[in-house]
Amino acid sequence: MTPTVINGPPPHTDASVEALIIGAGACGLTAALRAHHAGREVLILERDETPSGSTSLSSGFVPAPGTRFQKAINVEDTSDLFCADLMAKSHDTSDQTLARIAADNIAPAIEWLADHAGIEWIVLDDFLYPGHSRYRMHAVPEKTGSALQARLLTAAADIPIATNALATTLYREGHCITAVGVDRGETTEIIACEALVFACNGYGGNPDLVAKYIPEIADGPYFGHAGNTGDAVLWGEAMGADLLHLSGYQGHGSVAHPHGILITWALMMEGGVQLNVDGRRFSNEHLGYSEQGPHVLAQPGRIAWDVYDATIHEFAMNGFPDYRDAHSAGAVKVADTATDLASLIGAPVSEVEKTLAHCAALPDAAADPFGRDFSKGRALTPPYYAIKVTGALFHTQGGLRINKEARVMTPDGPLANLYAGGGAACGVSGPDVSGYLSGNGLLTALAFGYLAGGYDPIA
Numbered sequence: 001m002t003p004t005v006i007n008g009p010p011p012h013t014d015a016s017v018e019a020l021i022i023g024a025g026a027c028g029l030t031a032a033l034r035a036h037h038a039g040r041e042v043l044i045l046e047r048d049e050t051p052s053g054s055t056s057l058s059s060g061f062v063p064a065p066g067t068r069f070q071k072a073i074n075v076e077d078t079s080d081l082f083c084a085d086l087m088a089k090s091h092d093t094s095d096q097t098l099a100r101i102a103a104d105n106i107a108p109a110i111e112w113l114a115d116h117a118g119i120e121w122i123v124l125d126d127f128l129y130p131g132h133s134r135y136r137m138h139a140v141p142e143k144t145g146s147a148l149q150a151r152l153l154t155a156a157a158d159i160p161i162a163t164n165a166l167a168t169t170l171y172r173e174g175h176c177i178t179a180v181g182v183d184r185g186e187t188t189e190i191i192a193c194e195a196l197v198f199a200c201n202g203y204g205g206n207p208d209l210v211a212k213y214i215p216e217i218a219d220g221p222y223f224g225h226a227g228n229t230g231d232a233v234l235w236g237e238a239m240g241a242d243l244l245h246l247s248g249y250q251g252h253g254s255v256a257h258p259h260g261i262l263i264t265w266a267l268m269m270e271g272g273v274q275l276n277v278d279g280r281r282f283s284n285e286h287l288g289y290s291e292q293g294p295h296v297l298a299q300p301g302r303i304a305w306d307v308y309d310a311t312i313h314e315f316a317m318n319g320f321p322d323y324r325d326a327h328s329a330g331a332v333k334v335a336d337t338a339t340d341l342a343s344l345i346g347a348p349v350s351e352v353e354k355t356l357a358h359c360a361a362l363p364d365a366a367a368d369p370f371g372r373d374f375s376k377g378r379a380l381t382p383p384y385y386a387i388k389v390t391g392a393l394f395h396t397q398g399g400l401r402i403n404k405e406a407r408v409m410t411p412d413g414p415l416a417n418l419y420a421g422g423g424a425a426c427g428v429s430g431p432d433v434s435g436y437l438s439g440n441g442l443l444t445a446l447a448f449g450y451l452a453g454g455y456d457p458i459a
């Protein structure tokens, strides 16, 4: 059913709540927890039978500057520094206001979730994600997105979540959304609301919108949640809301093929390289995993091989549950020599030897054809480890422009009671895949969800 906006009052209402939230992922649950804590009557609408969203598929890593969890391990960080990192990664193309809002509110959101929802956080301090100048990735102790989602759901146990509830129709009266029509399968219901939060993520699961706004990745695999069909964008278009950076997205260049398991980019940051089936490198792996998505898809057969060694293998086995899953699934291969590696990849031995010798000479950025600085690292040593990977679209980063209260903007100013966060809102990655700084997805899910849940009712 196409998301629709009807200008005028609903024909009737079946129920009424104060805070109505569409989507039960990290954004919706954070907004719900905060609104509930403020004494609001909350209802979450979730199209699926069991709430999971892209949040459950994610690695669950959330960047936040200046938290007490960082201070406990002596990491000095500030929202100014984080904001500068965000803007640098996008070459200053991110919306400066949104970057500021995200950078200023994510630490309060993380600490609020710890204090009022019992979410435990650890800070990953074993390696720096590309573009981050401090150790600032926060995760729940299990270090997975499914555990983050499970912990948020446990914290929200007292908040009603209507499942199998697809929000389809908004009733708009002036600057207010007064009710939402919901498809419950056999029946439809109309719920009146005081405030409405879009927490239904972006349009990665809508092939038409991806083809329209991000044609470069349209024929690549989508690795996010299928239910993220762009309803917020479609409602926004229908309402004349401000939509921004719809060509922005998070890609990823390291999804084990055909296993479909995310392989941590730590392999590259610790010294690994990506080779195509010709045995050649094709990019600077240290710029980030997002832009590597289209780079890998542009290679012969749309695949590449992550190549690294035993030290990096041990590091990943110790630190990354996804990597352990990939290992159990048989995705991790071992080649004793460069010749064996060439045979595994199906590449000419001479090319593989040449590539490995180039990297082992530890060239600096000027001496590397792709500008990667190997000089501060160490040479890979045999046996070589290798995983066949492909590129993918993980989630879209464009969406509704919001203000510092997370209210949805139109050219005439904010809508009075409509809020957006997570993938439903415009993110902080600019209009291009390369602007995505690691963690920008959950950053806006938690920071903007936290803001939305703290809304002031309209007078």
Ligand SMILES: Cc1cc2nc3c(=O)[nH]c(=O)nc-3n(C[C@H](O)[C@H](O)[C@H](O)COP(=O)(O)OP(=O)(O)OC[C@H]3O[C@@H](n4cnc5c(N)ncnc54)[C@H](O)[C@@H]3O)c2cc1C
Binding pocket: 022, 023, 024, 025, 026, 027, 028, 045, 046, 047, 048, 051, 052, 053, 054, 055, 056, 057, 058, 059, 060, 061, 062, 063, 165, 166, 167, 168, 199, 200, 201, 202, 223, 224, 225, 227, 228, 229, 231, 262, 394, 395, 421, 422, 423, 424, 438, 439, 440, 441, 442, 443, 445
């Ligand atoms: C493999 C993978 C790894 C990732 N790793 C990270 C990471 O480590 N760090 C990071 O920051 N980001 C990561 N991301 C991105 C991150 O998962 C998302 O940015 C984040 O989960 C978005 O949260 P959300 O609450 O906006 O959306 P979601 O978690 O997707 O929740 C949206 C919910 O809305 C529901 N919904 C949609 N439309 C409707 C409707 N009309 N009515 C009712 N319900 C609806 C959906 O069913 C869904 O449950 C990753 C993404 C992927 C795919």
